[in-house]
Amino acid sequence: MAPIVSEEYKEKKKRHILDSSLKAFGEKGFQLATIDDIVAESGLSKGAIYNYFKSKEDIYLQLMQRKTEENIAGLKERFRKKETAEEKLRQFFKNYLEIKLSPDWQRMIGVHLEFWIHSGRDEELKRVMTARYEEVYRTLLMEVLQEGIDQLEFRPDADPAIISSLVWGTIDGTCLHYSVIGNDYPFREQMKTLEEMVFMYVRKGERE
Amino acid sequence: MAPIVSEEYKEKKKRHILDSSLKAFGEKGFQLATIDDIVAESGLSKGAIYNYFKSKEDIYLQLMQRKTEENIAGLKERFRKKETAEEKLRQFFKNYLEIKLSPDWQRMIGVHLEFWIHSGRDEELKRVMTARYEEVYRTLLMEVLQEGIDQLEFRPDADPAIISSLVWGTIDGTCLHYSVIGNDYPFREQMKTLEEMVFMYVRKGERE
Amino acid sequence: MAPIVSEEYKEKKKRHILDSSLKAFGEKGFQLATIDDIVAESGLSKGAIYNYFKSKEDIYLQLMQRKTEENIAGLKERFRKKETAEEKLRQFFKNYLEIKLSPDWQRMIGVHLEFWIHSGRDEELKRVMTARYEEVYRTLLMEVLQEGIDQLEFRPDADPAIISSLVWGTIDGTCLHYSVIGNDYPFREQMKTLEEMVFMYVRKGERE
Amino acid sequence: MAPIVSEEYKEKKKRHILDSSLKAFGEKGFQLATIDDIVAESGLSKGAIYNYFKSKEDIYLQLMQRKTEENIAGLKERFRKKETAEEKLRQFFKNYLEIKLSPDWQRMIGVHLEFWIHSGRDEELKRVMTARYEEVYRTLLMEVLQEGIDQLEFRPDADPAIISSLVWGTIDGTCLHYSVIGNDYPFREQMKTLEEMVFMYVRKGERE
DNA sequence: AATGAATGAGAGTTCATTCAT
DNA sequence: CATGAATGAACTCTCATTCAT
Structure with a gap:
């Protein structure tokens, strides 16, 4: 059976959760930001968030990983063009x-x-x-x-x-x-x- | 009525609590370090700590203030001697x-x-x-x-x-x-x- | 998105908590009755109670308000029928x-x-x-x-x-x-x- | 050896503590008033208060007892004069x-x-x-x-x-x-x- | 007798996580 | 997949009482 939702859909959701989390973490810091803050920021439900991430720490880790990767990719991209x-x-x-x-x-x-x-x-x-x-x-x-x-x-x-x-x-x-x-x-x-x-x-x- | 313990005694206690707190905060970070960690580190009771500081945040603030002051004093002292x-x-x-x-x-x-x-x-x-x-x-x-x-x-x-x-x-x-x-x-x-x-x-x- | 439980359900829960609290307060008085007493009396968890009320004082206030309203409504109802x-x-x-x-x-x-x-x-x-x-x-x-x-x-x-x-x-x-x-x-x-x-x-x- | 302080002295102290306690209790209620409130009101030390009363409850009890006795005595006194x-x-x-x-x-x-x-x-x-x-x-x-x-x-x-x-x-x-x-x-x-x-x-x- | 620093049990509250619906 | 009510361990802080000085 085909998956009910596409991979892109899931990826988009994850990204949305991560973006919302970044805002929440930025506001109060990781420890002080609550899952409810992320819920409020994202408009999703608690359950939805836990479908995509296994814990608050996991959100933090993945968020930082992605930002780092984007960062690195950006740096490399810019270097490539130069002689x-x-x-x-x-x-x-x-x-x-x-x-x-x-x-x-x-x-x-x-x-x-x-x-x-x-x-x-x-x-x-x-x-x-x-x-x-x-x-x-x-x-x-x-x-x-x-x-x-x-x-x-x-x-x-x-x-x-x-x-x-x-x-x-x-x-x-x-x-x-x-x-x-x-x-x-x-x-x-x-x-x-x-x-x-x-x-x-x-x-x-x-x-x- | 004369106080039963001297000001030096109290100052020493405060310093001891701050030192213990610094260890506890250093180990886990401010948010994750608990009052019980400070209790364990200092060997004092919970109540004793609250006799000297009004909250965990207060400990943090006073700790940082002191370290900063020591820092500044040290810097100035060293500059003074040079031409x-x-x-x-x-x-x-x-x-x-x-x-x-x-x-x-x-x-x-x-x-x-x-x-x-x-x-x-x-x-x-x-x-x-x-x-x-x-x-x-x-x-x-x-x-x-x-x-x-x-x-x-x-x-x-x-x-x-x-x-x-x-x-x-x-x-x-x-x-x-x-x-x-x-x-x-x-x-x-x-x-x-x-x-x-x-x-x-x-x-x-x-x-x- | 429809709520998972009906308003009646929530209203019933609130009433249950208030009833349990009344018993607990009646037994020991407001100050001496603890949240754990209400937990024991109601059979709910601590968290559940805080889902419905924001503090012990809030329970007290809402409890008294309701009882007063019932009281007043009862009095008025009885007067209405008389000439x-x-x-x-x-x-x-x-x-x-x-x-x-x-x-x-x-x-x-x-x-x-x-x-x-x-x-x-x-x-x-x-x-x-x-x-x-x-x-x-x-x-x-x-x-x-x-x-x-x-x-x-x-x-x-x-x-x-x-x-x-x-x-x-x-x-x-x-x-x-x-x-x-x-x-x-x-x-x-x-x-x-x-x-x-x-x-x-x-x-x-x-x-x- | 004669007692170091007279009975009158002790009685006066007790009365002072009870008066201060009444003020403290009146302000916040018995449960919410603390021993420290009584200390502040009376100008005595914690230890002093515990020399005269064995607990906060004891203060409350003796306070109420005295007030009641004064009350009764006053009533009886006034009745006595009437025919x-x-x-x-x-x-x-x-x-x-x-x-x-x-x-x-x-x-x-x-x-x-x-x-x-x-x-x-x-x-x-x-x-x-x-x-x-x-x-x-x-x-x-x-x-x-x-x-x-x-x-x-x-x-x-x-x-x-x-x-x-x-x-x-x-x-x-x-x-x-x-x-x-x-x-x-x-x-x-x-x-x-x-x-x-x-x-x-x-x-x-x-x-x- | 007087002091007040020390104690620690216990209070109210929060919040990451789960799971029946 | 989504929901959000429910959970309960863990937190910070309070305060009646004790006791060395």
């Missing part, structure tokens, strides 16, 4: 300059960072998150930096591992501050300055 | 290089950052935290940078506001990553690199 | 003579009076209760007395306001004593005597 | 007319009535209270009424038992309403009317 390491690195910072700094985004950042801290307290989750960070995020930037060094665009004694780690740290820290302070925070100026600093650092300390 | 802006800035980074990267410190960082995010969701708290960040943390660094510019140690077109904000962002982001990843994370190397980058940036882009 | 003021007044006292003096009723009276005192300590509640007393209870009796005066059944210099207030006071006081003393208390004889006294008083002091 | 039954009965009502209707008195009434209801729920207490009511309060009035009948002041077929019970009921009910409603309640007019009614009833229904 040189410099172009790629410029594109990297450009992404952050182009982010629409809406309250929604601000809240989403809060959820992300909260999840990141949360995962530090759960061995299993920590392993997954650390691995992903190492394999995907840091590697992505490292490869660009290494490419720059190999192509003699960047100075040979720069350490791609540390620089990429530092850049990711700065980005997360900047997002963290923005997520608390909001529009009074000089998010873009800071990203611009970070870009300058990094380029100055990798290009033998030459002025831009 | 030039460069020396002060070097001292600033040195502090972070000298931190003992224990599991305890790692957990404390988690609690701190969690609180920072938490405060972004509460208007009142957000105001307090943002004000403190602006007035204390950022100003501290800005003044050193401005001093360096005025003394012609640093280049005149550097923006102290943005640089200090960026540095704090980087530090918080680095701490965030460390708090999740732990000892595999190149915390010190990164701090060293940050120092290099910043000096290179403020000193007309000269190589170190 | 003369004397008949109405006789009917009024008859009601109290016909009450089944069960332990249940005795307990209910205790809860009622406790609530009445309770409301004197809460400004908001006091306003509501005083208003209801004035507008409903006292007015009901006053109108009958005024009617009797207008129809020359009762002496013209009787003060309906004071008499009705006095009668209600006597009834509540008698109920109060009965609720404590129980079956040894001459509830009916007293009501009979009150009736005699009142009629003697309003009918120019003639003997019955 | 005829009519004079005594007039004096009885006069007492209530002369009460100073202060907020304090209003609150005290609340405590008294609350205690009365409370005692209905405790077999031991109920026995004591019922006995006292029968032996003292009701008997006091009954004796006056019987005296009036014997002296041919009142009609011979009046039932002293029922009348006295009814009068006490009316007084308690009137006090109950006053304790909730306060100064808008026609306490004195009602007492006056009660007096009229009773005299009319016992004097063969003659108009005053």
Whole structure:
């Protein structure tokens, strides 16, 4: 017998639940947001939600996973079109300059960072998150930096591992501050300055 | 009528409860840590804790306040002894290089950052935290940078506001990553690199 | 989407909880009766009770409101059928003579009076209760007395306001004593005597 | 060795604690008033209070007992000076007319009535209270009424038992309403009317 | 006698999850 | 598949009472 509802239908529902959950989590944080908040936000019933996810934690996990995947896919997509390491690195910072700094985004950042801290307290989750960070995020930037060094665009004694780690740290820290302070925070100026600093650092300390 | 226990006794008790709470919060996070966890950690009774603090939230607030104050006092103390802006800035980074990267410190960082995010969701708290960040943390660094510019140690077109904000962002982001990843994370190397980058940036882009 | 249970079902549940609560409150008083007592009495779970009422106080309030409404409706219904003021007044006292003096009723009276005192300590509640007393209870009796005066059944210099207030006071006081003393208390004889006294008083002091 | 503090001292302290407790109970009711409220009201320490009373319930009991005894003593004292039954009965009502209707008195009434209801729920207490009511309060009035009948002041077929019970009921009910409603309640007019009614009833229904 | 910090049983309430309909 | 009433463990907080000082 054919399934009563199509896979697309189910996928759409899941996505809807995840979107609603993100709003709820953004408003109050994961712990304080209740299933009833998600019910209210989504317009679905409690039972419906539990048909698609096995627990509140499961929603959280899947939500974070998807956002991370979208994020990574976006980054990779943008890198693909560029030729040189410099172009790629410029594109990297450009992404952050182009982010629409809406309250929604601000809240989403809060959820992300909260999840990141949360995962530090759960061995299993920590392993997954650390691995992903190492394999995907840091590697992505490292490869660009290494490419720059190999192509003699960047100075040979720069350490791609540390620089990429530092850049990711700065980005997360900047997002963290923005997520608390909001529009009074000089998010873009800071990203611009970070870009300058990094380029100055990798290009033998030459002025831009 | 003279009090039966001294103020020092009460202060010691409060500190003991706060220390125990920090452990409990570090282990599970603020929401998941229960009063019973604090009871177990501290060896006191539930009632005793409520004799000193009016709620779990109150413990959290006072804990964060104290840690922040200690932090600020420590920073200021260290700056006081130094003469030039460069020396002060070097001292600033040195502090972070000298931190003992224990599991305890790692957990404390988690609690701190969690609180920072938490405060972004509460208007009142957000105001307090943002004000403190602006007035204390950022100003501290800005003044050193401005001093360096005025003394012609640093280049005149550097923006102290943005640089200090960026540095704090980087530090918080680095701490965030460390708090999740732990000892595999190149915390010190990164701090060293940050120092290099910043000096290179403020000193007309000269190589170190 | 149609609700899974009917409104009647929910109404029945609410009534069941209120009935169980009345028993629990009657047994120990509002403060001393616990939610667990209501749980035990009702056979429901704690959560179920909180699905229908938002707090213990809410149960108390709704319970008292309903009982009052039933009470008033009953009084009005009985008055409606009678023609003369004397008949109405006789009917009024008859009601109290016909009450089944069960332990249940005795307990209910205790809860009622406790609530009445309770409301004197809460400004908001006091306003509501005083208003209801004035507008409903006292007015009901006053109108009958005024009617009797207008129809020359009762002496013209009787003060309906004071008499009705006095009668209600006597009834509540008698109920109060009965609720404590129980079956040894001459509830009916007293009501009979009150009736005699009142009629003697309003009918120019003639003997019955 | 002589006791360190005199009996008078201890008696004074006890009285002070009872007075403070009455205020606390009047404000919030017995259950809701805490030992800390009594501490705050009395200016004594917790330990001091427990030196004089063995529990909160004990304070309540002794408080009510004293107030009752004062009450009875006052009534008897006033009766003693009067000659005829009519004079005594007039004096009885006069007492209530002369009460100073202060907020304090209003609150005290609340405590008294609350205690009365409370005692209905405790077999031991109920026995004591019922006995006292029968032996003292009701008997006091009954004796006056019987005296009036014997002296041919009142009609011979009046039932002293029922009348006295009814009068006490009316007084308690009137006090109950006053304790909730306060100064808008026609306490004195009602007492006056009660007096009229009773005299009319016992004097063969003659108009005053 | 007096103090008030300490105790801990027990209160009201919440909410993730289940399951009969 | 959808519904939302029902569940009950677990939470935070209170407060009468004790007892070392």
